[in-house]
Amino acid sequence: MRFPSRLLASQLFFAGLVWAAFYAVVTLITVGIAVFGTLTNSVWESATQVPRWFALFAGVAMIREFLPLYIAHGQTRRQFGAQAAVTVALYAPALSALLVLGYLLETLLYNVAGWPQELARPHLFASPTDVPLVFLEYLVEFLAWIVAGTFMAAAFYRWQGGGLLSIPLGIGLVVLGEAAIGTELRLPFIRFPLGVVSTPTVLTVLAGGVGCSLLGLAMTWSIIRDVPLRNRLA
Amino acid sequence: MNVEVRDLRVDYGEVRAVDGMTFSLGEGKIYGLLGRNGSGKTTLMSVLAGFRRQSGGTVRVGGRPVFENGKVTGEICLIRDAGETIDIDKVDDALYFAEWLRPRWDAAYANELLERFGLRRKMSVKAMSKGQRSALGVVVGLASRSPLTMFDESYLGMDAPSRYAFYDALLADFMAHPRTIILSTHLIEEYSPLFEEVMIIDRGRLVVREESQTLLARGTAVTGPADRVAEFTAGLTVLNTRRLGPTASATVYGDLDEARRRKAREAGLELGPIAMQDLFVHLTEPSGDAARAVPAGDAAAPHGADQSGDAR
Numbered sequence: 001m002r003f004p005s006r007l008l009a010s011q012l013f014f015a016g017l018v019w020a021a022f023y024a025v026v027t028l029i030t031v032g033i034a035v036f037g038t039l040t041n042s043v044w045e046s047a048t049q050v051p052r053w054f055a056l057f058a059g060v061a062m063i064r065e066f067l068p069l070y071i072a073h074g075q076t077r078r079q080f081g082a083q084a085a086v087t088v089a090l091y092a093p094a095l096s097a098l099l100v101l102g103y104l105l106e107t108l109l110y111n112v113a114g115w116p117q118e119l120a121r122p123h124l125f126a127s128p129t130d131v132p133l134v135f136l137e138y139l140v141e142f143l144a145w146i147v148a149g150t151f152m153a154a155a156f157y158r159w160q161g162g163g164l165l166s167i168p169l170g171i172g173l174v175v176l177g178e179a180a181i182g183t184e185l186r187l188p189f190i191r192f193p194l195g196v197v198s199t200p201t202v203l204t205v206l207a208g209g210v211g212c213s214l215l216g217l218a219m220t221w222s223i224i225r226d227v228p229l230r231n232r233l234a
Numbered sequence: 235m236n237v238e239v240r241d242l243r244v245d246y247g248e249v250r251a252v253d254g255m256t257f258s259l260g261e262g263k264i265y266g267l268l269g270r271n272g273s274g275k276t277t278l279m280s281v282l283a284g285f286r287r288q289s290g291g292t293v294r295v296g297g298r299p300v301f302e303n304g305k306v307t308g309e310i311c312l313i314r315d316a317g318e319t320i321d322i323d324k325v326d327d328a329l330y331f332a333e334w335l336r337p338r339w340d341a342a343y344a345n346e347l348l349e350r351f352g353l354r355r356k357m358s359v360k361a362m363s364k365g366q367r368s369a370l371g372v373v374v375g376l377a378s379r380s381p382l383t384m385f386d387e388s389y390l391g392m393d394a395p396s397r398y399a400f401y402d403a404l405l406a407d408f409m410a411h412p413r414t415i416i417l418s419t420h421l422i423e424e425y426s427p428l429f430e431e432v433m434i435i436d437r438g439r440l441v442v443r444e445e446s447q448t449l450l451a452r453g454t455a456v457t458g459p460a461d462r463v464a465e466f467t468a469g470l471t472v473l474n475t476r477r478l479g480p481t482a483s484a485t486v487y488g489d490l491d492e493a494r495r496r497k498a499r500e501a502g503l504e505l506g507p508i509a510m511q512d513l514f515v516h517l518t519e520p521s522g523d524a525a526r527a528v529p530a531g532d533a534a535a536p537h538g539a540d541q542s543g544d545a546r
Contacts, residue, residue, distance in 0.1 A: 006334045010327070065322060071285060072318035073335035074308040074380070226302075228286030231276050231316060 004083035059149020096139040103128035140209030144177020147216025154223040180208025235381040243290035251277040253438035266429035267418040274438040283312035311380035326355040344377035364391025422511040436518040457483040458503035473516040
């Protein structure tokens with residue numbers, strides 16, 4: 001199989017641009033809170049609610065934009081599926097690395113300014129500088145959200161309005177990913193602690209995340225493996 | 235690349251879009267694919283390109299099945315109005331992926347075509363006019379240099395100079411790099427000089443598959459004084475009649491033998507070629523006139539096409 005260098009490069013390039021803009025905005029908000037109010041927590045931690053949505057839409061774009069592009073350029077669904085899977089497998093760690101970088105830059109800023117960088121939510125990591133666990137937590141989260149995006153986008157592409165039925169399953173993939181992390185269930189508009197007494201091991205989290213992403217990719221493949229290209233795009 | 239289609243069926247739920255179509259196309263020719271809206275042109279080409287799986291029958295390109303066969307689909311390029319190959323951020327991005335995914339991509343030629351159509355690499359595809367998007371599709375289609383290249387209504391929104399630029403580029407590139415090209419269009423008179431052979435489909439079935447010149451020879455335009463034209467065409471299949479003052483011009487379907495031609499000349503009538511569009515309209519009339527006018531044996535090609543099930 002050919003390595004999806006251009007697909008991955010285009011996705012990473014766009015993610016890098018968005019991350020830079022996002023980091024600038026978050027930093028401005030941080031400084032604003034510090035100047036006009038009281039800064040007690042990590043603002044980057046709260047801001048990480050947003051990137052998982054970005055991950056979801058990256059998954060959507062993978063199907064909505066690149067599946068038709070690949071097939072129209074003579075690639076098979078199988079070739080696209082393999083390249084998309086490799087892209088997801090490398091893209092999610094890259095997004096997670098950007099999140100880690102955000103935490104580290106924030107730590108630097110907080111240290112220089114003398115602000116307290118407390119975490120407001122339970123995490124796998126106790127400190128933002130605990131790089132491996134920060135990376136792992138967001139890696140699993142991004143994997144789950146990206147494959148939820150590919151799965152739901154595939155369903156909408158194939159069945160249009162019927163794709164609505166895929167939303168509960170897509171949410172299920174997200175729940176599975178969050179459950180693998182085991183700290184807190186954070187769904188859109190819903191948030192509650194999972195009440196897990198013992199912290200899951202790194203291997204358990206990783207296995208949960210990989211399992212969730214494989215399941216999501218398999219569910220996506222079951223839809224796209226013989227999907228016809230639509231004659232007209234909505 | 236040659237194309238072989240046998241008893242092809244494509245269903246959309248209860249609707250049969252392609253109904254038992256059988257034909258074969260040779261290599262290195264430009265084919266015109268004509269049909270009314272909803273006749274099945276886009277569906278047929280989508281199956282030929284592996285965009286969708288057929289419901290029944292077989293489709294082979296270069297002797298091999300198409301659907302999910304990367305060795306074959308990599309050699310096929312279908313440019314549709316839906317714009318799958320260009321539906322991305324910028325012109326540059328569309329070419330970036332085309333270059334990467336198309337085995338025969340000619341980047342220098344793509345640049346030349348961009349210039350010819352007045353397109354810039356930094357243009358946002360979503361902000362482009364319909365005509366510019368169509369032109370970009372044409373750039374991708376031609377620069378792909380695929381052995382089987384298909385354009386489905388690729389002129390949509392293009393102004394006349396751009397369409398002429400397309401014809402010129404297509405012909406010049408076809409001469410330099412012969413391949414099988416299928417053009418689907420509603421601008422029949424504008425495109426027909428490009429066609430070596432024509433396929434007309436109607437309601438999912440192949441109505442005619444012939445060389446362009448042979449098809450045009452099926453009809454004759456009879457022009458002269460209205461009363462004499464009416465007298466001469468009595469009993470013949472008249473596709474349409476136009477009048478201008480005392481003069482009339484009737485389009486007659488079917489061969490005129492030498493005796494009839496002599497009779498026309500003696501009556502002071504002029505005989506000339508007819509427009510392909512008139513034939514097309516006649517052959518695809520919903521009233522079923524095509525069935526009356528086209529003998530069953532005429533409905534398919536004399537070039538190896540299987541006629542079973544194709545005649546209407």
